Amino acid sequence: MKNPKEAAHKATGHTQRGQCSKRLSILDAAAEVFCREGFAGASIDEIAAEACVSRQTIYNHYREKETLFTAVVEDVTNRTNSSLFSILATFPDKPDNLEDDLSTFALGLTKNCLCNQDGKFLRKLVQSEGERYPQLFEGWRKHGPGKIGTALAALFARLSYGGVLQIDDFDLAARQFLALVNADLQMITLFGETPSDEELENAARNAVRTFLRAYSAPVVNIAAPAPLAKAVG
Amino acid sequence: MKNPKEAAHKATGHTQRGQCSKRLSILDAAAEVFCREGFAGASIDEIAAEACVSRQTIYNHYREKETLFTAVVEDVTNRTNSSLFSILATFPDKPDNLEDDLSTFALGLTKNCLCNQDGKFLRKLVQSEGERYPQLFEGWRKHGPGKIGTALAALFARLSYGGVLQIDDFDLAARQFLALVNADLQMITLFGETPSDEELENAARNAVRTFLRAYSAPVVNIAAPAPLAKAVG
DNA sequence: GTCAAACTAGACACCATTGTCTAAAACGTC
DNA sequence: GACGTTTTAGACAATGGTGTCTAGTTTGAC
Structure with a gap:
């Protein structure tokens, strides 16, 4: 993905303040990556990059990969x-x-x-x-x-x-x-x-x-x- | 899998001599595991176990995971x-x-x-x-x-x-x-x-x-x- | 401006997996 | 039974991913 920031925003078009926007970015990016790579093939780093978010933020919101997936x-x-x-x-x-x-x-x-x-x-x-x-x-x-x-x-x-x-x-x-x-x-x-x-x-x-x-x-x-x-x- | 040896034979029913039988066992087991876990989720060890074959044998026949998959x-x-x-x-x-x-x-x-x-x-x-x-x-x-x-x-x-x-x-x-x-x-x-x-x-x-x-x-x-x-x- | 909460970047230990290597064992053929 | 080939078990380095931790930064609310 050339320009993940753009992609993340394009997907939902939200510019709300911080916390909620991040959640949505993560969910969007995760859906994209899980869909493309499957659960095993998707890496948290990849999702973080596509969501323009640090890996730690993902772990803050969703305790682990499995939790993110079900969410x-x-x-x-x-x-x-x-x-x-x-x-x-x-x-x-x-x-x-x-x-x-x-x-x-x-x-x-x-x-x-x-x-x-x-x-x-x-x-x-x-x-x-x-x-x-x-x-x-x-x-x-x-x-x-x-x-x-x-x-x-x-x-x-x-x-x-x-x-x-x-x-x-x-x-x-x-x-x-x-x-x-x-x-x-x-x-x-x-x-x-x-x-x-x-x-x-x-x-x-x-x-x-x-x-x-x-x-x-x-x-x-x-x-x-x-x-x-x-x-x- | 409780009894992989049995499963491997059940699938194709072949009892030919060594080398060919191994190849078929591997292909059968690999199909099973790739299908169940997807490419990324499947591990060579798992396939080897299900085929009742050592990991090295798989690498002898198929140079790498990708080769096995396409085969x-x-x-x-x-x-x-x-x-x-x-x-x-x-x-x-x-x-x-x-x-x-x-x-x-x-x-x-x-x-x-x-x-x-x-x-x-x-x-x-x-x-x-x-x-x-x-x-x-x-x-x-x-x-x-x-x-x-x-x-x-x-x-x-x-x-x-x-x-x-x-x-x-x-x-x-x-x-x-x-x-x-x-x-x-x-x-x-x-x-x-x-x-x-x-x-x-x-x-x-x-x-x-x-x-x-x-x-x-x-x-x-x-x-x-x-x-x-x-x-x- | 202050404060607390959220976020970031990077380092880290840990684990699973890939693919290689080796020495020993099993096998098939003669 | 001897010989070469195939298979095995296990050790091994290298890689890449997960999840934790920490210290520093941004953000929003008051």
């Missing part, structure tokens, strides 16, 4: 959770145009939870350190992004009962929706580059289209005679 | 590749029952490529070390499991031209197929436990069902009068 995880999880809630609130309960509305929702989900820095951090860390820190995985599932699944299932259930969708297994549908949304992204997100807005929009649209082809309720076509459906089914 | 990656990639080819050969070109046949295919894919020890290793390592070893990611994409996508796209194209499926974008369909197959598995695979055969079968079946609802060509129903389709479309 970072908690911090990122909280942030992700709150943005998750606001995204879920935009789910189209009474959709005007189902495809458009669901696509917008999916886009918000990817942009703010799945595909941003925090989302990447959690995904990578749960994957790489999940075996060594089971509580990390559990936390992700119960109190973090893992909740999206069940929340989405409930929302889809409402749409299904409303006759807009035709779903047997809501949990399954929710998992598949998320899987489809991620289908195009996994490739893009895996390495460093951030996907462009256009790529994200396409990914969301593609996912929703396929999802709807699989799960939208049969259209009661105004032109077609209804009775025939019985003979076909 | 392991290459080994696992090759193994995965060959099983991938045999699985792709089972793709239902002339499906009898499309859902059943595709489900069987999907099951083979998950069991032998995506969900087994090798698949897990590559996925984890590409994810956690991909940023530090770009050639790892490139290798995965070009010479490893990353090829599944394009191969599947070609196979789906054949089915589509044959009128069995109705697909616009073959690459997209292939990615979505894989995403759906993984939808149920990601949860299961992430932590240690190996999914049961039943879980795998269900996952495959669920994925295929949804995929076919989205992409199967409209059925020319024997009972329904064909001409009406025009009026509806």
Whole structure:
């Protein structure tokens, strides 16, 4: 990193007075380094340098490396959770145009939870350190992004009962929706580059289209005679 | 690990004479440890213990840790590749029952490529070390499991031209197929436990069902009068 | 300006790990 | 059984990271 001071400030944009600003710098830098190097590969010195803070300051705030790590995880999880809630609130309960509305929702989900820095951090860390820190995985599932699944299932259930969708297994549908949304992204997100807005929009649209082809309720076509459906089914 | 000697043999089941057996033991153990601990977290001593081999033997075969790591990656990639080819050969070109046949295919894919020890290793390592070893990611994409996508796209194209499926974008369909197959598995695979055969079968079946609802060509129903389709479309 | 708290820089002991080296042991072949 | 190769166990220096300590500096509040 060429200019760590700049980077640290860029990340959060805070210029509050001392103590709080330092904490945030440390958390930001630690998230970055842990994500890039993994727990074992990350060194306190590296984090200190990236946060523009002396090593001792880190030890003052967080007794040891492990403490810092869990603090970072908690911090990122909280942030992700709150943005998750606001995204879920935009789910189209009474959709005007189902495809458009669901696509917008999916886009918000990817942009703010799945595909941003925090989302990447959690995904990578749960994957790489999940075996060594089971509580990390559990936390992700119960109190973090893992909740999206069940929340989405409930929302889809409402749409299904409303006759807009035709779903047997809501949990399954929710998992598949998320899987489809991620289908195009996994490739893009895996390495460093951030996907462009256009790529994200396409990914969301593609996912929703396929999802709807699989799960939208049969259209009661105004032109077609209804009775025939019985003979076909 | 309670009984490393047993574990090492269990993994490959080889009892060849000395030198070759040692190499394999080392590769097996190294894969296991690298996968569990990541590159930085894995220690040569740990690998040596798990392979029931002295540390020096490892240094004799592979000059340094990095060499060992790339050898392991290459080994696992090759193994995965060959099983991938045999699985792709089972793709239902002339499906009898499309859902059943595709489900069987999907099951083979998950069991032998995506969900087994090798698949897990590559996925984890590409994810956690991909940023530090770009050639790892490139290798995965070009010479490893990353090829599944394009191969599947070609196979789906054949089915589509044959009128069995109705697909616009073959690459997209292939990615979505894989995403759906993984939808149920990601949860299961992430932590240690190996999914049961039943879980795998269900996952495959669920994925295929949804995929076919989205992409199967409209059925020319024997009972329904064909001409009406025009009026509806 | 004073004071206490927070921060810094550097030195430090401690430990784990890498990679080398050596002498002895095991192995396979003839 | 003798010979060369492979393997082993252990000692070893070098390195790099953790976490502590200290003495000096900055910072903010009053």
